[in-house]
Amino acid sequence: MLKLALAFLCLALVADAALIRVPLTKPNKRRSIKNLSTQRAVLRSKYSTNFVVSSEQLNNFLDDSYYGPITIGTPPQNFQVLFDTGSSNLWVPGASCAPTDSACQDHNTYNASASSTYQANGERFAIQYGSGNLAGYLVEDIVNLNGLAIEAQVFAVATSEPGNTFVNSEFDGILGMAYQKIAVDNVVPPFYNLYKQGLIETPVFAFYLTRNGSSTQGGEMTLGGIDSSHYVGELTYVPVSIEGYWQFTMDSVIINGLNICVECAGIADTGTSLLAVPTSIYESVQNAIGAQSDGEGDYMVDCSLTNTLPIVTFNIGGTAFNLSSAEYIVEVEANNGSVLCMSAFEDADTNLWILGDVFIGQYYTVFDMGQNRVGFALAAQNSTTGGSSIGSSSYIFGIIVPIVVGFYGLWLNKN
Structure with a gap:
């Protein structure tokens, strides 16, 4: 019976280890009313009644967003991303963005030449926002979420970010967590690959958001x-x-x-x-x-x-x-x-x-x-x-x- 108890204890440790926790951060400041028009424009482009699967619609609310850390590449390059259940693509700014692109220049950028695990894709990528197009290209590399290394994840590198939509955002990019059906270019979302590659036991995730949390405890x-x-x-x-x-x-x-x-x-x-x-x-x-x-x-x-x-x-x-x-x-x-x-x-x-x-x-x-x-x-x-x-x-x-x-x-x- 002792062996059975030990066996269950081992199962318990394995099950607990399978639950991966990603701490979330949120800006520790009050919303500014001057940003609300930008929020509305992005929301409407995201859920437009003229929705077409091939056009991506993502969201960014500048003063009350919940985001967390990921790394990309080898050696790891650090990013803060908004985990968005209303979209399905991962994108981050690219090192090759224009010097005049404030949103890109003021955030962490992905440098493909600095990663030994980078693989070229060559396909162009574009997202329609209320204030313009976010444009870039697709690449493939290792994406790491709190110790879970997703191999050969396809994601977008943004070389142009529209207007002021992301200038004041606290995060660098967005990691979409909706179904693949609405992913631009039918790219497989990171969460799908987490499960397919055996990095998590069950295809389930959950959010606990603190409404009165600090900027480091969201x-x-x-x-x-x-x-x-x-x-x-x-x-x-x-x-x-x-x-x-x-x-x-x-x-x-x-x-x-x-x-x-x-x-x-x-x-x-x-x-x-x-x-x-x-x-x-x-x-x-x-x-x-x-x-x-x-x-x-x-x-x-x-x-x-x-x-x-x-x-x-x-x-x-x-x-x-x-x-x-x-x-x-x-x-x-x-x-x-x-x-x-x-x-x-x-x-x-x-x-x-x-x-x-x-x-x-x-x-x-x-x-x-x-x-x-x-x-x-x-x-x-x-x-x-x-x-x-x-x-x-x-x-x-x-x-x-x-x-x-x-x-x-x-x-x-x-x-």
């Missing part, structure tokens, strides 16, 4: 499993309705007793900072929460009234996920330096609800590519009861099984 992304200490209660799973973005169907959205939508299409997107609303009901949502237009495309509320605004309820998979006004009203800095209170709901310019970091920060979110489903549970930081210590395979095998087998072995020896 949360955590886990690869190959979930961490049940990051959420409270049970996960609610819903099937992916269209494999491209992480799209699913919400039962309804209710504000102040008013049913805003029924059987609505939603997308979980870590690359979107706020909450995007279908164009057809955008003004209805703002009216329902009591926000007023400032005439420049943003909706504001009196900061003194924030605590009196209604709860917004997202009914998903038979479970109610509530957002209070403290969560869907965000403070922004006006051009004159004053602080304003802005509605986190924005026009998606499409018929989709985009649940960005405002939602994911409150609800731990699991992306299960193996079973094509998305899961949500209250993030542990938002509950006074604390997180459960069991729930994921890593914790079941790492904690419960060794204890149970150990006591069972003692019982056999005693009897």
Whole structure:
């Protein structure tokens, strides 16, 4: 029996080792209202109703993004990338970008000639943004995520970045984590290769985002499993309705007793900072929460009234996920330096609800590519009861099984 206990203990260690943790960082500053027009332009290019598979749409919200470290090449070249579940390509700036390209020059760049594992691809690469094209070319090299070395990963090297979209971003590039179907040039996304190359045991990843974290403690992304200490209660799973973005169907959205939508299409997107609303009901949502237009495309509320605004309820998979006004009203800095209170709901310019970091920060979110489903549970930081210590395979095998087998072995020896 002792051998059996030891065997399970070995399995526990293997399972726990298979859960890869990537610490996330976020800018430690308030959003600037002057950047909101850029955010809207990028969001609309990302989820345009004229979406074509061959044109990439990525996202960058300048003042509230969650990003983490990767390395590329041999010896390793360091980058900070936004892990974006709303896109499917990896790209970083290239050393050959133009000296006049501020976004490129102010970030870490990839130097192919400095990597012994670099392989040429030769194919051109372009992404359409609201303010222009991000252009470059495809290459192949080793990409390392927290010790997981992906061999022969194809990614894009940007030689031209559009306008001011990425000038002020805290990260260098973007690592897309959606389905391959929306990848430019049908490039295999890094997460696919993590699983195909046996670097993770299960094709599952999850995000825990700290809403009040510091610039160095923005949360955590886990690869190959979930961490049940990051959420409270049970996960609610819903099937992916269209494999491209992480799209699913919400039962309804209710504000102040008013049913805003029924059987609505939603997308979980870590690359979107706020909450995007279908164009057809955008003004209805703002009216329902009591926000007023400032005439420049943003909706504001009196900061003194924030605590009196209604709860917004997202009914998903038979479970109610509530957002209070403290969560869907965000403070922004006006051009004159004053602080304003802005509605986190924005026009998606499409018929989709985009649940960005405002939602994911409150609800731990699991992306299960193996079973094509998305899961949500209250993030542990938002509950006074604390997180459960069991729930994921890593914790079941790492904690419960060794204890149970150990006591069972003692019982056999005693009897």
